Amino acid sequence: MEPEGLPKKNIILAAALAFGFYFLWSALVPKFFPAQARPSQAPQAAQTPAAAQTQATPRIDNISFVAWGEAGKINLAHGAAIAELRLPKIGETAGETVLAPGSAFLETSVPAAPDSSWTLQPDPETLRLELPVPGGLLIKEYEFTTGQPGFGMMRLRFQGDKKTAVQVNVGLSAGFEHARNQQQQLFAGYLGKKSLVVNYPKKKERTVAAALEGELPLDALGLAGRYHLALIRKLGTWGRTVSAVVDKPNGHWQTVLTLAGGQTVEIPFYVGVKTEHAMSALDLKNMLYGGLLGPLKKIIRETLAVFYRITGNYGFAIILLTIAFQVLLLPFTVKNLKFSSKMKELAPKIQQLQQKFKNDPQKMNAETMQLYRSHGTNPLGGCLVMLLQMPIFIALYGALNDSYELYGADFILWIKNLAAHDPTYILPILMGLAMFVQSKRTQAVSTDPSQKIFLYVMPVMFTFMFLRFPSGLVLYWLTSNVISLGLTVALPKILDKIS
Missing domain, CATH: 2.70.98 (Beta-galactosidase; Chain A, domain 5)
Structure with a gap:
């Protein structure tokens, strides 16, 4: 869940992260995995x-x-x-x-x-x-x-x-x-x-x-x-x-x-x-x-090979690989959920500040940041898991894109080549829907219409960006979103029982 404070800055931040991801991808992937001439x-x-x-x-x-x-x-x-x-x-x-x-x-x-x-x-x-x-x-x-x-x-x-x-x-x-x-x-x-x-x-x-x-x-x-x-x-x-x-x-x-x-x-x-x-x-x-991510790429390929020997199918091996990464990221996911819970608690106070200083945006921003500091939180804390996944995502792209073993490796039904894009576009559309449901759940508390725009913009933008990505990579991102959605439902209940 996102706080109600700093609406304009949150819009700018979300837009910067979204387009930053796209341009970072465009800049780094050619460097780590160069694109060359035919x-x-x-x-x-x-x-x-x-x-x-x-x-x-x-x-x-x-x-x-x-x-x-x-x-x-x-x-x-x-x-x-x-x-x-x-x-x-x-x-x-x-x-x-x-x-x-x-x-x-x-x-x-x-x-x-x-x-x-x-x-x-x-x-x-x-x-x-x-x-x-x-x-x-x-x-x-x-x-x-x-x-x-x-x-x-x-x-x-x-x-x-x-x-x-x-x-x-x-x-x-x-x-x-x-x-x-x-x-x-x-x-x-x-x-x-x-x-x-x-x-x-x-x-x-x-x-x-x-x-x-x-x-x-x-x-x-x-x-x-x-x-x-x-x-x-x-x-x-x-x-x-x-x-x-x-x-x-x-x-x-x-x-x-x-x-x-x-x-x-x-x-x-x-x-x-x-x-x-x-x-x-x-x-x-x-x-x-x-390249810089070479060691991580090596770990991914070796781990994928182990899971393939277990399952006999590279699609299921990618799913197991995704689960393994989610387990490694679990402490950060828990921290992110605690951050969202804290933001939910602060939302009424942020709304009060918005009303109190609606004619003085500079003062409102200063008071909102002071509120964050007094409660020991950071408005950028929700981006932690995404940032941690970026190196994994880029290295996984290289591992799947260059792996001859995946060339022509099928998964189930219509997915006949995990190294190529899905010609039916079903997989990236499912990924976009999963991303939309997850985003809708995390932003359910927000009443700011300007923030809710990104509930629709981000999944659509990522869906179009993933249309030409290898199916194996889209499968990873789809599985990751489904697991994250399940964690956002189950972990708060578990944490409440523990506390």
Whole structure:
């Protein structure tokens, strides 16, 4: 229940909290969980290095190759690039196509050999290709790590005179299978644990290239989507030069290296889902749990996994997770209810002050604040539980939004994908109704019509804001509101009996 005092300030405060929540969400979520460009919106470089401008694309016919077992498969296309990649089923992770047809991951070209073509060489152990280049032969081999789908090695070897060198461009274009509704970013990791994530639609290419030219040698470079990652590792100092190739409709990133005659470069790569196991193996767990709220996000995902093992359903797991958080917040909820009870006691006195000083708002506000202080309460006390839930809410958004396990995970009836918004909008509407009932109960004592406006404004505003949120997040907020409503009914009776 809200007091009758300070009506104008309460209106301003409520409006500030409501819009503050919205703008805080808009400002913080991109920072903690960056929004990036879709693959089809790759940048157009303001200036392309000469090597990229003269790049030629050697072409071969499509080649299919079984990798990581019978269900795993890759297709190669021009530039001996991985044009399509399908992973086998491992454990509970279903086999699926990660790189969509038309990708060009690890596309390899030599500017000095514009008319040469890759040829496939028979080799029972590896996928081996050759490209004639000036002064020798460029050999490219793919090896696939047994028992670890997505992990592999690309080996480049220049057979030629030691006094001869050849420039080789390695491209990183990757179209993830679920990319229609997800986002993508360029990721660069440096030796020395420094990392850089570039949201490339927001930066000019020359700025990106300058940012990548750091003091530390580049260790990892790749493209990260919402659920997937296509990454090359252990680049060494030769991998510093990164540029955007613009002679294709969508563009792509590439790294440039120079091989001397007889030199071999081994480049480990990973193409797959951003699971905790894979990120640990790549020493990139900060991609899952980076940022200020990373530790909280990790706790949420691990707790959710425990509840999933108990229930076998991620929807029920989210409900149990909500109950667990409500139990943790119970002391603050009790404090909030005591605050509401105190405000109910003070309401008649506040009304008297309003009548007494109705022609002197400044005096009325001063006397009302003095009344609060004399009774040991604070008009902002009712916001405590909401403020405490904000970090949980934002971290939960990141945990649900990035969790591949939730992609396609159904709950009940019409909810078929907890990682996507509810296409029927039933869930956010139910959430808004629950929020309305809870707000109506807490404001039932108020007689100020200006305050009662927010009884209707807040639920409507939150409902519209949640329409495009993941269903799992809306389910959390709905469950939280229902539990809070139950507590506001039951706890006062319990506290009265105790007192």
